[in-house]
Amino acid sequence: MPEITYLEAISDGLREEMRHDSSVFCMGQDIGKYGGAFKVTDGFFEEFGADRVWDTPLAENAMVGAAVGAAVEGLRPVCEMQFADFIACGFDRLVNVAGKMYYRQGLAVPMVVRLPSGGGFSGGPFHSQNPEAWFLQSPGLKVVAPSTAEDAKGLLASAIRDPNPVLYLEHKNLYRRIKGDVAEGRYETPMGELGVAREGTDLTVVSYGAMVHTALEATEDIDGASIEVLDLRTLCPLDRDGILESVRKTSKVVVLHEATRSCGVGAEVCSLIAEEAFEDLDGPVVRVTAPDVPIPFSPPLERAVLPQVDDVKEACRELLAY
Amino acid sequence: MPQMGVSVAEGTITAWRKRPGDWVERDEVIVEISTDKVETEVPSPAAGRVAELLVEEGSTVDVGTLLATIDVGARPGQAHADESDPPAEESAVESRQSIGSGNGKATPVSPVVRRIADEHSIDLAAVSGTGRRGRVTKKDLLAFIEEGPAKPAERPLHSESPYKEEPAPAPAAGAAEGEQLSVMRRQIGEHMVHSLHTAAHCTTIVEADMTAIEAARGRLSYLPLVARATIAALREHPRLNATLEGDRLTVWDEVHLGIAVSLGEEGLIVPVVRNAHELSHEGLGARIKDLAARARSKQLSPDEVGGATFTITNPGRYGALLATPIINQPQVAILDLEAVVKRPVVVSDGQGGDSIAIRRMTYFCMSWDHRALDGVGAAEFLGSVKRNVEGWSD
Numbered sequence: 001m002p003e004i005t006y007l008e009a010i011s012d013g014l015r016e017e018m019r020h021d022s023s024v025f026c027m028g029q030d031i032g033k034y035g036g037a038f039k040v041t042d043g044f045f046e047e048f049g050a051d052r053v054w055d056t057p058l059a060e061n062a063m064v065g066a067a068v069g070a071a072v073e074g075l076r077p078v079c080e081m082q083f084a085d086f087i088a089c090g091f092d093r094l095v096n097v098a099g100k101m102y103y104r105q106g107l108a109v110p111m112v113v114r115l116p117s118g119g120g121f122s123g124g125p126f127h128s129q130n131p132e133a134w135f136l137q138s139p140g141l142k143v144v145a146p147s148t149a150e151d152a153k154g155l156l157a158s159a160i161r162d163p164n165p166v167l168y169l170e171h172k173n174l175y176r177r178i179k180g181d182v183a184e185g186r187y188e189t190p191m192g193e194l195g196v197a198r199e200g201t202d203l204t205v206v207s208y209g210a211m212v213h214t215a216l217e218a219t220e221d222i223d224g225a226s227i228e229v230l231d232l233r234t235l236c237p238l239d240r241d242g243i244l245e246s247v248r249k250t251s252k253v254v255v256l257h258e259a260t261r262s263c264g265v266g267a268e269v270c271s272l273i274a275e276e277a278f279e280d281l282d283g284p285v286v287r288v289t290a291p292d293v294p295i296p297f298s299p300p301l302e303r304a305v306l307p308q309v310d311d312v313k314e315a316c317r318e319l320l321a322y
Numbered sequence: 323m324p325q326m327g328v329s330v331a332e333g334t335i336t337a338w339r340k341r342p343g344d345w346v347e348r349d350e351v352i353v354e355i356s357t358d359k360v361e362t363e364v365p366s367p368a369a370g371r372v373a374e375l376l377v378e379e380g381s382t383v384d385v386g387t388l389l390a391t392i393d394v395g396a397r398p399g400q401a402h403a404d405e406s407d408p409p410a411e412e413s414a415v416e417s418r419q420s421i422g423s424g425n426g427k428a429t430p431v432s433p434v435v436r437r438i439a440d441e442h443s444i445d446l447a448a449v450s451g452t453g454r455r456g457r458v459t460k461k462d463l464l465a466f467i468e469e470g471p472a473k474p475a476e477r478p479l480h481s482e483s484p485y486k487e488e489p490a491p492a493p494a495a496g497a498a499e500g501e502q503l504s505v506m507r508r509q510i511g512e513h514m515v516h517s518l519h520t521a522a523h524c525t526t527i528v529e530a531d532m533t534a535i536e537a538a539r540g541r542l543s544y545l546p547l548v549a550r551a552t553i554a555a556l557r558e559h560p561r562l563n564a565t566l567e568g569d570r571l572t573v574w575d576e577v578h579l580g581i582a583v584s585l586g587e588e589g590l591i592v593p594v595v596r597n598a599h600e601l602s603h604e605g606l607g608a609r610i611k612d613l614a615a616r617a618r619s620k621q622l623s624p625d626e627v628g629g630a631t632f633t634i635t636n637p638g639r640y641g642a643l644l645a646t647p648i649i650n651q652p653q654v655a656i657l658d659l660e661a662v663v664k665r666p667v668v669v670s671d672g673q674g675g676d677s678i679a680i681r682r683m684t685y686f687c688m689s690w691d692h693r694a695l696d697g698v699g700a701a702e703f704l705g706s707v708k709r710n711v712e713g714w715s716d
Contacts, residue, residue: 202461251434251460282432282460322454 007175013153025052028080064090071111084115098165099140108163118171125294130259145169147212149180154189171210194239200228207256208232218312251282283322359624371396522692525646534714546607551710580630654694658687
């Protein structure tokens with residue numbers, strides 16, 4: 001198995017699905033000859049032609065709307081937002097039209113919207129957000145957020161083949177930083193199943209996306225404690241059983257994400273644990289997240305806002321000692 | 323004791339799934355019962371706390387008997403009514419740090435620690451805590467349990483007595499501990515022994531060529547087609563479609579066909595295809611499949627396991643070649659289907675020429691009751707089954 005970057009794994013997964021299924025096509029700004037803002041579709045225009053690699057105008061509403069129509073008619077569009085932040089412009093098409101199409105009309109909407117998300121490189125407030133929680137309150141949408149190259153490819157394949165609209169969050173800070181052995185050819189990472197990034201018995205860190213790597217680094221050695229790190233991988237539907245199984249084992253939980261704090265994935269995980277595993281808890285369930293503020297451009301301020309390795313270490317130490 | 327079917331008058335409590343003080347949800351299984359026809363799980367009629375169990379495991383009571391009472395006014399999460407913490411063995415634990423000492427404010431106990439302590443009847447005051455403000459953590463508690471109960475005080479010294487106890491005899495090598503037979507096994511045993519003591523068992527065997535059936539069965543197993551052939555033979559020889567009770571023989575018009583279904587190590591059960599003579603082999607196949615599936619998931623009603631007029635048992639798929647089955651009382655015969663195997667056999671063409679061919683062959687083994695009929699009747703019947711099978715046409 002070749003070792004490739006997270007970014008290459010996304011390209012690879014998209015390319016394999018397009019080669020295999022002629023109904024899969026891409027839409028996005030500058031994704032054609034230019035190959036996309038981050039070069040995910042580099043070479044796609046040459047291989048698949050202008051019919052299957054569409055450059056769209058700066059109009060996410062139109063792009064997502066066109067994708068919904070194409071999906072209803074049986075195609076499998078994959079939209080690229082240049083930055084996840086811009087999906088706000090396509091919000092209505094996504095949550096009101098795509099997400100409720102099956103409920104209202106019984107029609108499948110097999111579309112994927114790729115959301116390059118997350119901060120850590122001074123992108124400022126419009127190019128650094130983690131908007132996943134917006135979609136968790138819109139029934140009818142699925143949300144995935146891979147943290148490894150292997151899952152980046154496998155979850156993209158699952159998302160494309162799924163009959164529902166799927167938001168695919170790809171963390172920009174993982175694009176070229178994270179590498180992994182990725183199988184050639186086509187495979188799927190099942191949606192709705194978390195991964196155990198590291199097994200442990202004393203404390204569980206629940207995370208996803210780039211923060212999985214922060215969690216692994218932070219908990220490598222905290223006074224010899226055995227710390228389990230869960231990689232949620234799919235945010236909707238959540239792997240409730242997988243989370244509860246780990247909580248029942250360790251009884252102490254830190255929930256970690258890069259997104260802002262209130263009403264987020266972490267809040268949902270905490271509620272689940274409080275409702276379903278109360279009698280298994282040996283301490284408060286702790287969240288480590290960004291505060292409810294825009295992401296600053298200034299590098300020191302951005303570092304202060306986004307959860308860092310030391311923040312996670314401190315939270316784990318506190319909870320272990322509780 | 324719920325009414326489990328029109329013909330059931332009593333039931334035995336096999337196992338209580340709840341004990342007094344337990345919380346039970348509506349429709350959660352509360353007790354397993356066994357009747358002379360089926361074993362089944364009984365769901366709770368209401369949510370609440372089990373107040374009292376009135377019938378012990380192993381007891382048999384009439385339908386309508388009160389088995390247990392449930393307090394529907396209780397709330398989940400309350401402690402067991404019959405539990406009280408045993409006093410801690412203070413003397414056995416040397417100067418353990420007591421929780422809640424110091425500022426007079428009790429150290430909080432986490433939910434998991436409270437639960438585990440309750441489950442093991444442990445006084446948390448006896449456990450030393452390493453958490454914040456001396457809190458007992460889950461780890462502390464598990465370590466405490468791991469250590470085992472505090473050691474009893476040392477016995478006083480005494481001079482050694484010359485008397486030595488005889489060592490207990492060592493169990494024979496490899497001997498396993500005996501175990502009580504399940505209710506189902508005991509009932510099967512009683513029925514089988516009763517039948518052997520009652521009927522004049524005799525077994526007749528014919529060989530049959532299954533090639534025509536093989537061609538016709540498609541995705542079905544052999545069983546429904548052979549069952550169809552058997553039913554046709556029973557209509558021709560109604561004396562086999564009968565029950566014998568005492569010296570009273572009843573010959574039945576309808577064929578209610580019993581099919582033995584194995585439940586694995588647990589035992590076997592014989593659900594009944596009612597009015598089987600009205601069904602095609604496809605219809606029989608569907609009914610048998612449905613009954614077998616529900617037998618395995620314990621969802622048969624008692625009325626579906628009684629009243630057969632003839633029984634087929636079908637262990638052939640496990641490769642057995644011959645068997646002498648025991649009649650399912652009060653019927654007068656039971657047909658056993660054995661493995662279908664390819665054999666070289668002599669076949670004759672229309673002009674009297676013989677040749678050796680590879681054919682799918684099997685044995686039909688039928689045990690019958692010599693009190694009800696004689697060997698000729700059994701052989702004629704089996705000959706009819708054989709003809710129906712070999713000359714199968716849809």
